[in-house]
Amino acid sequence: MYWEKELEILERKSLERLQLERLAKTLGQAAKSPYYGRFPEIVRFVQSGMKAIEQIRELPFTSKEDLRNNFPWGLLAADKKDVVRLHSSSGTTGNPTVVYHNRHDLDSWANLMARSMYAAGVRDTDIFQNICGYGLFTGGLGFQYGAEKLGCLSIPAGAGNSLRQIKLMRDFGTSVAHVIPSYLGRLFEVFKDEGLDPRKDTKLHTLVIGAEPHTQEHRLRIEEMFGVKAYNSFGLSEMNGPGVAFECTEQNGLHIWEDAFVVEIIDPVTLQPVADGEVGELVMTTLDRQAMPVIRFRTRDLTRFLPGACPCGRTHRRIERISGRSDDMFIMKGCNVFPMQIEGVLMKLPEVGDDYRILLDTIDEQDEMIVEVEVRQEWFKGDLAFLDRLQRHITRLVRDEVLVRPLIRLVEPGSIPKAEGKAVRVLDRRKK
Numbered sequence: 001m002y003w004e005k006e007l008e009i010l011e012r013k014s015l016e017r018l019q020l021e022r023l024a025k026t027l028g029q030a031a032k033s034p035y036y037g038r039f040p041e042i043v044r045f046v047q048s049g050m051k052a053i054e055q056i057r058e059l060p061f062t063s064k065e066d067l068r069n070n071f072p073w074g075l076l077a078a079d080k081k082d083v084v085r086l087h088s089s090s091g092t093t094g095n096p097t098v099v100y101h102n103r104h105d106l107d108s109w110a111n112l113m114a115r116s117m118y119a120a121g122v123r124d125t126d127i128f129q130n131i132c133g134y135g136l137f138t139g140g141l142g143f144q145y146g147a148e149k150l151g152c153l154s155i156p157a158g159a160g161n162s163l164r165q166i167k168l169m170r171d172f173g174t175s176v177a178h179v180i181p182s183y184l185g186r187l188f189e190v191f192k193d194e195g196l197d198p199r200k201d202t203k204l205h206t207l208v209i210g211a212e213p214h215t216q217e218h219r220l221r222i223e224e225m226f227g228v229k230a231y232n233s234f235g236l237s238e239m240n241g242p243g244v245a246f247e248c249t250e251q252n253g254l255h256i257w258e259d260a261f262v263v264e265i266i267d268p269v270t271l272q273p274v275a276d277g278e279v280g281e282l283v284m285t286t287l288d289r290q291a292m293p294v295i296r297f298r299t300r301d302l303t304r305f306l307p308g309a310c311p312c313g314r315t316h317r318r319i320e321r322i323s324g325r326s327d328d329m330f331i332m333k334g335c336n337v338f339p340m341q342i343e344g345v346l347m348k349l350p351e352v353g354d355d356y357r358i359l360l361d362t363i364d365e366q367d368e369m370i371v372e373v374e375v376r377q378e379w380f381k382g383d384l385a386f387l388d389r390l391q392r393h394i395t396r397l398v399r400d401e402v403l404v405r406p407l408i409r410l411v412e413p414g415s416i417p418k419a420e421g422k423a424v425r426v427l428d429r430r431k432k
């Protein structure tokens with residue numbers, strides 16, 4: 001039932017005691033880095049210790065900007081000769097962010113991954129296909145080492161080339177796959193083009209989906225298309241990558257591993273903790289990392305703690321699926337809009353295909369929100385009156401959800417350009 005029973009069902013008091021112990025070590029280690037070493041608050045705690053985990057609120061936040069401004073070595077807390085790997089984000093704007101790991105860090109990460117996959121029902125008898133980019137992106141190696149630690153036969157398939165993915169699945173009897181949700185629609189289309197049905201023509205029973213925001217409606221679709229259970233996997237490079245929070249087989253929110261991270265949810269404006277159960281920004285501190293501890297990292301991801309105990313017995317708190325990033329939100333005609341609100345509406349409609357895109361544009365000096373929506377082939381070929389009704393129906397549903405009237409453009413399946421990795425849902429071309 002558990003990968004590491006003692007740690008996973010540790011009662012709250014002991015868990016907090018463990019956190020406090022590990023935080024003390026982490027601060028001692030962090031203070032060795034040029035960046036953290038100059039914060040008097042950190043040095044003070046290193047010298048005099050911390051009495052309660054709540055005192056973490058006296059420590060400074062770390063933002064993505066701080067990582068960028070101290071690129072490349074500023075947060076490194078270990079001797080370079082002990083560092084064995086780095087991962088780095090895209091860095092399309094300015095310096096990339098980089099995270100360093102020593103041997104211990106990689107072992108600890110692989111263990112969290114194995115624990116996470118085990119919680120989602122993956123076992124050493126499974127054949128695991130990792131359908132995502134290897135390299136600097138953490139989803140590749142993160143899942144790879146986790147699956148190996150768990151003992152699965154793992155297939156490091158990499159991203160793209162759907163025909164080859166399908167062949168691998170069928171040749172080796174893949175039972176579990178890790179896939180970015182926005183790629184699954186395309187993969188399903190290729191199955192169909194080949195005259196195959198993943199429900200009958202593969203041995204898949206579990207998908208692990210994550211790395212990008214997706215709605216419950218999208219998950220249900222994926223489960224239906226592939227005839228599987230799909231589990232939400234959350235992580236970010238600054239906290240290793242995947243293996244930060246994961247759904248167990250109850251599928252009722254994501255357990256966030258509190259022996260490895262201190263988790264806070266704050267109001268992004270006041271920077272104070274939100275009331276219990278309220279939505280705010282996730283802030284995380286590493287507890288088991290040596291080469292590069294990160295303190296109170298502002299993830300920008302929005303979520304809330306879910307109340308109550310999980311029937312699985314794990315005591316690590318659960319967070320709700322990420323509803324978006326604070327920087328995904330856009331303002332249209334005075335209303336705050338999150339792309340996931342629109343996805344939630346679209347994915348409920350059987351006529352809607354698997355992709356959509358939101359274009360923000362200025363038309364005749366007016367800002368407009370155009371939503372391109374792929375319609376399934378069988379409906380797309382339908383009569384014009386039908387498409388017209390569908391268009392009006394979607395317009396109304398989206399407007400009721402986000403309080404802005406969209407321009408809905410129904411497009412053919414497969415016509416929306418796909419991003420290389422994670423889906424790009426919003427294109428802002430408005431005149432500023």
Ligand code: ADP
Nearest residue numbers: 089090210211212213214233234235236237322
């Ligand atoms: P980048 O910030 O360049 O995308 P990462 O790979 O570190 O690099 O991405 C981490 C981010 O991806 C998270 O902060 C979050 O916004 C998003 N993310 C990861 N997993 C999920 C998930 N299961 N649900 C929603 N968002 C996710």
Ligand code: ZN
Nearest residue numbers: 248310312314
């Ligand atoms: Zn659980």
